[in-house]
Each structure stands twice: as C-alpha cells, then as structure tokens.
Amino acid sequence: MSFEPTLLWAILLLPLTGFVVNGLTAFLAPERKQIPTLVGPGVVAAAFVIALVNFFRMSGAEHLDPVIVSYWSWMPVGSLQIDAALQLDQLSILMTLIITGVGSLIHIFSIGYMKADPGYPRYFAYLNLFVFFMLVLVLGANFPVMFVGWEGVGLCSYLLIGFWFKDREKADAGKKAFIVNRIGDFGFLVAMFLIFTNLGSLDFRDVFAAAPEMFTYGAPVVTAITLFLFLGATGKSAQIPLYVWLPDAMAGPTPVSALIHAATMVTAGVYMVARANVLFALAPLSSTVVAFVGALTALFAATIGLAQNDIKKVLAYSTVSQLGYMFIGVGVGAYAAGVFHLMTHAFFKALLFLGAGAVIHAMHEAFHATHKDWDPQDMRNMGGLRRFMPITWITMWVATLAIAGIWPFAGFFSKDEIIWQAAVHAVGPYAGWAKLIWFMALAAAILTAVYMTRLMILTFHGENRSGKEEAKHLHEVPPVMWVPLAVLAVLSVVGGWVNVPHEIADLPVLGWIPTSEWLHHWLEPLTHTADAIIAGNLGELSDTAPVGGGAGAWAVISFVLAAVVIALTARTLLGRSYRPAHEAAPATGFLRVLQNKWYVDEIYDAIVVRPVIATSRFLWRYVDQLIIDGLVNGAAHLARGFGAIGSRLQTGQLNTYAFAVIIGVILLLGFVVL
Amino acid sequence: MADQSLFLAVILFAIGTVGVLVRRNAIILFMCIELMLNAVNLAFVAFSRSVGIEGQVFVFFVMTVAAAEAAVGLAIIISIFRHLESVDVKDFNLLRG
Amino acid sequence: MTTLLWYIFAALAIGGGVGMVMGRQPVASLLSLVLTFFSLAAIYILLEAHFIAAVQIIVYAGAIMVLFLFVIMLLNLGHDYRADLRGLAWIVVGSVSAGVIGYMLSRALTTEGAIVDQGGAEMIDAALRNHNAVGAIALPMFRDYVVPFELTAVLLLVAMVGAVLLAKRRV
Numbered sequence: 003m004s005f006e007p008t009l010l011w012a013i014l015l016l017p018l019t020g021f022v023v024n025g026l027t028a029f030l031a032p033e034r035k036q037i038p039t040l041v042g043p044g045v046v047a048a049a050f051v052i053a054l055v056n057f058f059r060m061s062g063a064e065h066l067d068p069v070i071v072s073y074w075s076w077m078p079v080g081s082l083q084i085d086a087a088l089q090l091d092q093l094s095i096l097m098t099l100i101i102t103g104v105g106s107l108i109h110i111f112s113i114g115y116m117k118a119d120p121g122y123p124r125y126f127a128y129l130n131l132f133v134f135f136m137l138v139l140v141l142g143a144n145f146p147v148m149f150v151g152w153e154g155v156g157l158c159s160y161l162l163i164g165f166w167f168k169d170r171e172k173a174d175a176g177k178k179a180f181i182v183n184r185i186g187d188f189g190f191l192v193a194m195f196l197i198f199t200n201l202g203s204l205d206f207r208d209v210f211a212a213a214p215e216m217f218t219y220g221a222p223v224v225t226a227i228t229l230f231l232f233l234g235a236t237g238k239s240a241q242i243p244l245y246v247w248l249p250d251a252m253a254g255p256t257p258v259s260a261l262i263h264a265a266t267m268v269t270a271g272v273y274m275v276a277r278a279n280v281l282f283a284l285a286p287l288s289s290t291v292v293a294f295v296g297a298l299t300a301l302f303a304a305t306i307g308l309a310q311n312d313i314k315k316v317l318a319y320s321t322v323s324q325l326g327y328m329f330i331g332v333g334v335g336a337y338a339a340g341v342f343h344l345m346t347h348a349f350f351k352a353l354l355f356l357g358a359g360a361v362i363h364a365m366h367e368a369f370h371a372t373h374k375d376w377d378p379q380d381m382r383n384m385g386g387l388r389r390f391m392p393i394t395w396i397t398m399w400v401a402t403l404a405i406a407g408i409w410p411f412a413g414f415f416s417k418d419e420i421i422w423q424a425a426v427h428a429v430g431p432y433a434g435w436a437k438l439i440w441f442m443a444l445a446a447a448i449l450t451a452v453y454m455t456r457l458m459i460l461t462f463h464g465e466n467r468s469g470k471e472e473a474k475h476l477h478e479v480p481p482v483m484w485v486p487l488a489v490l491a492v493l494s495v496v497g498g499w500v501n502v503p504h505e506i507a508d509l510p511v512l513g514w515i516p517t518s519e520w521l522h523h524w525l526e527p528l529t530h531t532a533d534a535i536i537a538g539n540l541g542e543l544s545d546t547a548p549v550g551g552g553a554g555a556w557a558v559i560s561f562v563l564a565a566v567v568i569a570l571t572a573r574t575l576l577g578r579s580y581r582p583a584h585e586a587a588p589a590t591g592f593l594r595v596l597q598n599k600w601y602v603d604e605i606y607d608a609i610v611v612r613p614v615i616a617t618s619r620f621l622w623r624y625v626d627q628l629i630i631d632g633l634v635n636g637a638a639h640l641a642r643g644f645g646a647i648g649s650r651l652q653t654g655q656l657n658t659y660a661f662a663v664i665i666g667v668i669l670l671l672g673f674v675v676l
Numbered sequence: 677m678a679d680q681s682l683f684l685a686v687i688l689f690a691i692g693t694v695g696v697l698v699r700r701n702a703i704i705l706f707m708c709i710e711l712m713l714n715a716v717n718l719a720f721v722a723f724s725r726s727v728g729i730e731g732q733v734f735v736f737f738v739m740t741v742a743a744a745e746a747a748v749g750l751a752i753i754i755s756i757f758r759h760l761e762s763v764d765v766k767d768f769n770l771l772r773g
Numbered sequence: 774m775t776t777l778l779w780y781i782f783a784a785l786a787i788g789g790g791v792g793m794v795m796g797r798q799p800v801a802s803l804l805s806l807v808l809t810f811f812s813l814a815a816i817y818i819l820l821e822a823h824f825i826a827a828v829q830i831i832v833y834a835g836a837i838m839v840l841f842l843f844v845i846m847l848l849n850l851g852h853d854y855r856a857d858l859r860g861l862a863w864i865v866v867g868s869v870s871a872g873v874i875g876y877m878l879s880r881a882l883t884t885e886g887a888i889v890d891q892g893g894a895e896m897i898d899a900a901l902r903n904h905n906a907v908g909a910i911a912l913p914m915f916r917d918y919v920v921p922f923e924l925t926a927v928l929l930l931v932a933m934v935g936a937v938l939l940a941k942r943r944v
Contacts, residue, residue: 654772656705656765657859660696664870671877675884677779678894681816682882684783688809690875691790697867700857703799703845707806710837711790714813717829721822728893729900733914735825739832740925744932746837750844751939757848758942764857 005063007090008056010071013049013098014088014137020045020130028123035122042126043109046133050102057095066092066527070143070207077146084204089143092524093341097140097273100348104265105133107486111356112257114483115363125165125255132158136266140273144205145194148274152190152238155267156183162262163254172253179247186237186244193230196223210280214531217284219539228281228288232295235271241329242299245322246603252314256359259314264321264355265348272328272344279337283532286539290432293333293424297442300326302600304449308456309589309596312379313358316457320405321351323446327420330443334436335536336423338525342501343420345521346412349497350404353490357398360479360487361461364391368468368475376468381457382583386466390476393484395462397491402458404494406451407564409512412498417447418560419503425547425556430540437548444560451564455571460580463572467582505553512557678725681718688715702753702763706746713742779819786812799845803838810834821897823906 020041027037060066068091077084109129116125132155139151156179164176198204200223201212217224235241240248251263262268275282275292282289300323307319324347331340364387365378376383388395404411407418421443428436466473478484500520507517526533537543547556580586589597598604688711695708717735724731753763760767789809796802810833817826858864881887900909914922 652771654769656702656768657697657700657863660705661866661870664693664697664874668870668873668877671874671881675877675881677776678820679882679888680779680783681820682888683879684786684816686875686878686882687787688790689878690871691787691794693871693874694867695794697870698859698864699794700859701799701850703841703850704793704796704802704857707793707802707841710833711793711806711809714810714833717825718813718816721817721820721825723888724822724893724897725820726888726890726893728891728896729909729913730917731893732822732825732910733918735822736828736910736914737918737921737925739828740929743832743837744928746840747932747936748939750840751936754844754848754940763848763850 005060005066005069007069007071008059009052010056010069010088010090010141011073013052013056013102014134014141016045016049016052017130017134017137021127021134024123024127024130028121028127032120032123035117038123038126039113042130043106043113045130046102046109047106049133049137050099050106053095053098053102056090057099060090060092060095068207068528070205072143081202082198082204084144084146086147087143087205088141088147089206090141091528093273093276093528094140096341096345096521096524098137100345101133101136101140101266104348104352104490105136105261107489108257108261108265108352108356111260111359111483111486112255114480115257115359116255119255121165125162128158128161128165129258129261132162132262132267136270139270143207145197145209146204148277149187149190149194152234152270152274153187155262155270156180156187156238159183159251159262159267162258163251165254165258169253175247175250175253179251182244182247183237186234189230189233189237193227193234196227196230200227206277210278210531213280213284214535219284219535220286221284224281225285225288228278228285229291231274231278231281232271232288232292235274235292235329236295237271238274239268239271239325239329240299240322241271241295241325242302245299245303246606248322249315249318249599252312252318256314256355256362259318260352260355260359263318264351268321268325269328269344269348272325272332272340275329275332276337276341276344279332279529279532280535282332283335283535286430286432289333289335290435291333293330293439294435296326296329296331296333297424297439297446298326299323300330300446301442301449304446304453306596306599307453308449309593311382311583311597312377313361313381313384313457313461314355314379316381316453317351317354317358320354320450320453323450324351324405326446327417327443330424330439331420334424334427334439335532335540336420336427337529337532338501338522339416339419339423341525342521343413343416346404346416346494346497349490350401350411350413350494353397353401353487353494354405356483356487356490357394357401360391360394360483361387363479363483364476365468368472371475372469372471374469374472377583380583381460382580382586383468384461384466385464385468385580386462387476388462389466390473391462391478393478394487397484397487398462399458400491401494402454403568404498406454406568407447407560408568409561410495410498410515412494412496414561414564415498415502415506418506418557419501421447421560422547422553422556426543426545427536427540428548429542429544440548447560448563448567451567452571455568456575459572459575463576464580467580469582503553506557509554509558512561678722681722685715685719685722688712688718700764700766702756702765702768703750705765706749706753710742710746713738775819779816782812782815782819785809786816799850800842803841803845807834807838810838821894821901823901824910827906 023041024038027034068089070087070089072085072087074086075083076086109126112125112129116122119125135151135154135158137151139148139155142148142151160176160180163179164173167173167176194204197209201209201216203209203212213224237244248263248268252259282292303319303322303326307316307323310316310319324343328340328343328347331337331343361384362378365384369376369378400411404413407414421440424436424440424443428440468476499515500518501522502515502517503519504517507513507515546552551559588594595601692708692712692715695711696705699705699708717738720731720735720738756768757763786809789805789812792805793802793809796805810829814826814829814834817823817829897909900912904912
C-alpha cells in the first residue's frame, strides 16, 4: 500500500494565505495588529500540525517510496517537461517539520518582539511568504521548483534584512545579500543546465535514478555539475567565498535572523547537497571541495566570532561556522550526519538568536526609557543580565552548551558525529584532505566553545555596565517571548537523542541515553544509493581517527575538551573587568584583525567591487555613450540628412509639382511613341 | 477635317500646358486646365468621326467631371483667399520642405 | 465652305487660348477662354456633334465660365496689374515641355494605323437621321452607359456639397 499524503497542498497554501491576508492588512489597515497576530503564527502552526500528521503516518507506513504529487504541467517545452510537483519523502518531511515547527515558535516570539513596530503586518506578511517559499524549496520534486523556492527565500531574505529600509545601512545590507546570492544562483542555474543536457530531465527521481548509470565514478561532467551546485550552496548557505552577506544580514529584525539566517534558509545549501547526494557521491573531488570549504569556513568564521562585540555578529559568524560543519558532514559523505546537525542547529541557534533578541529587546527598552544613545546590541554595554532575565539566561546557557558540544545536549551528538565521520572517511584518494578537515573541525569546535562562552559571560555575568538608571528598567521579557525560548531549550537538549550512535551508547555514564540511530535509518532510503557508491569506490572505511582512537574515545575526548575549554574561558573572562563600549580601548594587534573580520570585506571591495565599478564606468562612458549611442544617434542623423535632401524637392510651389506631372506625361508618351 | 481637329486639339493642349507652367494666378491655372480638358473633348469628338457616337458620350462625362472640378476648385480658391488674401500660387507654400 | 469655316474657328480657338495664357488680367483671360469655347462649339457643329456643341455653350461657356467670372469678381481680382507670369526660365521650360508633348502627340497621331476609320461618320449620320441630335447621343448614354451616368450624378452631388462646405465661412 503506497502512502497518500494528507493535505500536502495545504502545508504550502496556508503560509501563502497568511501572506495575502497580512499583506492586505499592511496595505489597507496597518494599525489593525490583531489580524497579523492571529494569522501570522496561526497559519504556520497549522502547517506544522499537518506536517506532523503526515510525519506520523509516514512513520507508520511500511513501504515508503517518495510520494510525488504533480499539480500541473509548468514548462512543457519539447523534451523539457517540468511539472509543478511536490515530493514528500523522509528528507522533505523532516525539513518541513523543522521549518514549520521552529518557524511557529519564531512567529510567536515575533508577536512580542515586533509589538511596537509600525510595520507589524508587513513583517508578518514577509515572514509568512518566506515560510511559503522555504516549503516550496524543500518540497519541490524537481530542480526548477526548488529553484523557485530558492529565489523566493532570497527575495524574502532581502525584504526582511532591509525591513527597516529607511536606514541606509540596513537597506544596503539587504542589497548585499541579494547580489551575493545572485553569484551563487548563477552556479545553481548552470548546474541545472548541465544536468538537463546530460540526463535529459530535471526531476529528482529521474536524475538520481539515471545518474549512477550515466556517469562513472569521478566523471568530469558530474564533478562540474556538483561544483556548480555547490557554488549555489555557498551563496545561499554563506560559505567561503560568498559568506560575507550573512553577518551584514543581521541588520534585519532579530527573529528574522533566527528564522532565516540561522534555522532555515541558510541551511538550504546543505539540504540541496543532501538532496543531490547521489551526484555528490559520484564526484569525490567535489565532495572533498565541499567538505574542505566547510571546514575552512567553520574555522575561519569561528576566529572572527572570537573578537566581535555585537551579540548578533557573534551569532552570525557562529552560524557561518556551524553551516561549515554541516558541509563537512555532507561533503565527506555522511549525509544523514549533515542533516542531523542541520536539525539540532535549527533548535539551538534559533534559541540563541531569540535569546539575543530578548536581550536586545530588554536593552533597547532600557536605553529608550532613559534616552541613552548606546548600542543595545553591543555586549560591552551589557553584563550581569542574569539577575534581570533569568529565563533567558538559563535557556541561552542550554543553547551554548548544545552548540559547544556538551553531553547530553543536542549539539554534542550531531557535531561529534560530523567530526567522527570526517575521520572515518579519511580513506581513498583524498584521505590527506579528510585528515586535515578532521583536524580543522576539531579546532573549530574548541573555538566555538570559546566564543560562545565569551558571549554568555559578557552578556549575563559580571557587573552590569548599562548604567544605574538603565538597570532599573531592565526586566525579563513577556511570556509570549520566553515560552518559545523554553520550548527551544527543551528541543536543544533532547533534539540530539534521536540519533545516538551505538558507540556512545556503549560508553559508561555517557551511555545513559539509549542508542537510537533513528534519523540515520529514517534517511537511509534516500542515501543508500550514495552510500553504496561511496562504499563501492572508497572501500573499507577507517574505524579510528587519524591519530588513533575509536569513536567512543573521541566522543569522550571532544566532550572533555569542550567542557575544559568552557571552564577555562569562563574563569579567564570572569576575572577581567570590562568597560562599556564608548570607554573601551580600541583593539590592537591580531585581535584587531579579527575584529575587522580579516579585512575580507575590504579585500572584496578592492579586488571585486572596484574593478567591476571601474569596468562599468568604462563601458558606460565609452562603449555605451560613445559607440552604441553614437551608432544609434548616427543612424538617426543619417536618416535626417537624407530627409533634408528629400525635403528640398518639396518646394511648395504648385508649378513645380505641375512640372513634375508633365515630366511624367512626357515619359509615358515617350514609352508609347518611341 | 476630323484629322485636322486632332492636331488642333494637340495645339490647344500644348497651350494649356504652357499656361499651367508659367502662370501663377490660381484662377488662370484653372482656366488652363479647362482648356486642356476641352482639347481632350475635341479629340474625343474628332475620334467619334471614326469610331462612332461613343466618343461624344465620353465628352459628356468629361464635361461633368470638369464642372465638378471647377466647383470644388473654385471653392478651395475662395477658402485659401480668405486665409492668405491672395490667389498667387507662390504664396501657397505650406508644403515646402 | 465647311473647311474654310473650320480653319477660321480653329484660328479663333488658338488665338483665344494664347490670349488666355498671355492675358494680364483674369477677366481678359477669361473672355479669351470663352472665345475659345465658342469656337470649339462651332467646330463641334462642323463635326456633326450638335448636342455636344449645344452643351459646350450652355455648360462651359455659360455656367462654368460664369462661375469663374463670379469668383474673380467676388475676390475683387484684376486691380492688381502685376504680371503673374513666372520667370523667363520657366517660360522657356514650359514652352519646351509643351512643344515636346505636342510633338509626341502629333507623332503618335501620324503613326501608321493610329486612326482606323470604322465607319463612325456613317453611323453618326444614320443615328442623326433616325433619332435626331438629342436621341443620337441619348440612346447609347441611357442604354450602354447608364451606370457611369448615374455615378456622375453622384459625383456632382458630392462636388456640390464639398463646394458649399469649403466656401462657407464657418462650418
């Protein structure tokens, strides 16, 4: 018996309806805030319920082939047949649950966070539209439908980053995100063209079924396809070299950062690689590139995160870094591990961002009450907030321990699995690279623990630095904001328990949580082709890390390492006294390089932006104005010149015209007579 | 006599042509055209001596057309005269390029 | 006798035409043209086209020329004695063009086989005998050419409406 999805279309149409309703409210009655308050989170929560129903029915089903529902024929052009089709399978339902689940919580949080904003209905309209496009992205049954979602979320991201568009800097951040993403989209498009010319289809089912027969292992074509796909992924998922837009994207409202730039949209690249796992498995070079770029990004972004003072910037670089981990996972061939980290990261990073949102909300209100023009996002202006905001403090510590990889929090299981998978895949032609990746991932994990502890200490511990008057106005956020935090905190703890490998379950103490490689088995139907390709070509996987030691040993090592690093960092930082931002001495030396993000923006400006502007100016001044306009105007002048000659014949004198007629008569007579 | 009439028609037609080319008074231009039409009429009548009465029927039609043309043409001249206070075709130069 | 008359009238017609072209005043030109029309009417009679001759006098020399005269007087032309002849160059050009046309037409007429006598004169004589002058032309007109005849009626109506509209001060 095949599985029949329940109300699959409604999952998509509900957020779209929300967009329409909220959008109309924004146009017609922007002061009616109760409509978006109900509709905005309501539609997403309803979509979540439907997704949950589908999920449980799928869990119960015996034979679970991907269900493809084709609604209408979208682009029937010759041999190119593209339907507006949705695909419900283990991966897409998982992504749908994350998007609608975490999305609902963030929508609810937004009710409190955006309460005082005049653009309230517009905000929920954009957010609903985003959820719609994100669901199109993950539920699409072929590359073009996925691309529609891919572009749609980019649009919503742009709209929401530039939500406060009256601020020039924020509008520019939106444009930056849009333009940088275009580079990645170019890669995605080229990949689609290549797939179609080589495989004759763009449907996931046909492509992934045909690919292993069409391409030999490591064939240049499939390597090119996957590299272009990965270029698309680096744009959307903020990997080197296209990560620069994500930190700037923090200009948007903080719940937006939580939903789009942490939990869902930026993971689209990981989803895409996981979805195209067959292609990536066939291209070991591309896979290594994916993993290495991921590792490099993880380490690089973590170093920048060490020195940022803006609480959201730290989290932004942390997100970039964690996305790097996911790419390590899908790059080395552990697709389930990458998706697993995607899921847990959605929980704890959304929690971190919402917690930061709560902190900023409180700081903003405090500064606003006393008319102090300090930056409410600068951690140097915070300190000691745990007394005022205990719930936020506790939940954010949960998330911090999760992201740092402390047992039994979610991040421990997912991150450790990725690092371990990098180690065991260190065989075959690219073994040396895999070892390097493993080492970089480990180093980035240590840095993660450092910068997250620094964030917590600076924000919540020590003396309060916001000022005496302001401290009186600091208070915990309302329930509509802290309840989502609490829910996400619970998920950040138990979220990792769905995929506990048996190596850890066998350990003493740490093995308290029983083994449940549920996620691994759940995704198996989608990855088994890729797994078979990898197993068939790489041979036996390693069972020890590059420097020795088994899975269990390294789980303990990484746990202890993270715990020790957190403890050391906390001790060191608690011993220091900080000054508010305006009194702080400017950073010097290496710290300054880190604070300026390795000057990457400046380098890009010099080697990409300026040459492009110079070239454009040259093309404008000389090619366009001189040559093209000259040609066009020249043609007009030529026509006018001929016209002037022709108009000389028109004397306006009747006799002249009569003479012309007579000449004609003479000519005609001449023909008759002569 | 009919043959000589044809040559008379030719001469009258040539005179009309000269008039159209050298005169500038719009009314006289019209008269010249009438003369050319009459030359044609004469040719028709002369031909009717060899082909039959149809030649004279055509003269009748030509006269009708000439009458219509004269009526409309003179109305136009009056209309132009109101605007330009002149019937000199030298002044009718709106078509000059 | 008829040949002599023909020459006299032909000379008068040519003289009237030349006088019209050369006339300095519109009224003088007009009267010269009337002379030409009368001479042509006489030639029509000599060519046994009696009905046409009558219409020539009634319609042309009578109605159309009077219309011209009215217009000349209405516009009060004729006081201006300025010659409206164009320059010498145009006179030469006009004369040469007219000469060429005249030469070519004459040559066309003198070409062998240009004029074939199909017994027209006899037919006209017979028609005149049987149906008199009006009937001779009325028969083919209302029998063979009735549609063109009706169309000329329409043309005249249109011309009349157009002339009234154009000449009115304000529509």
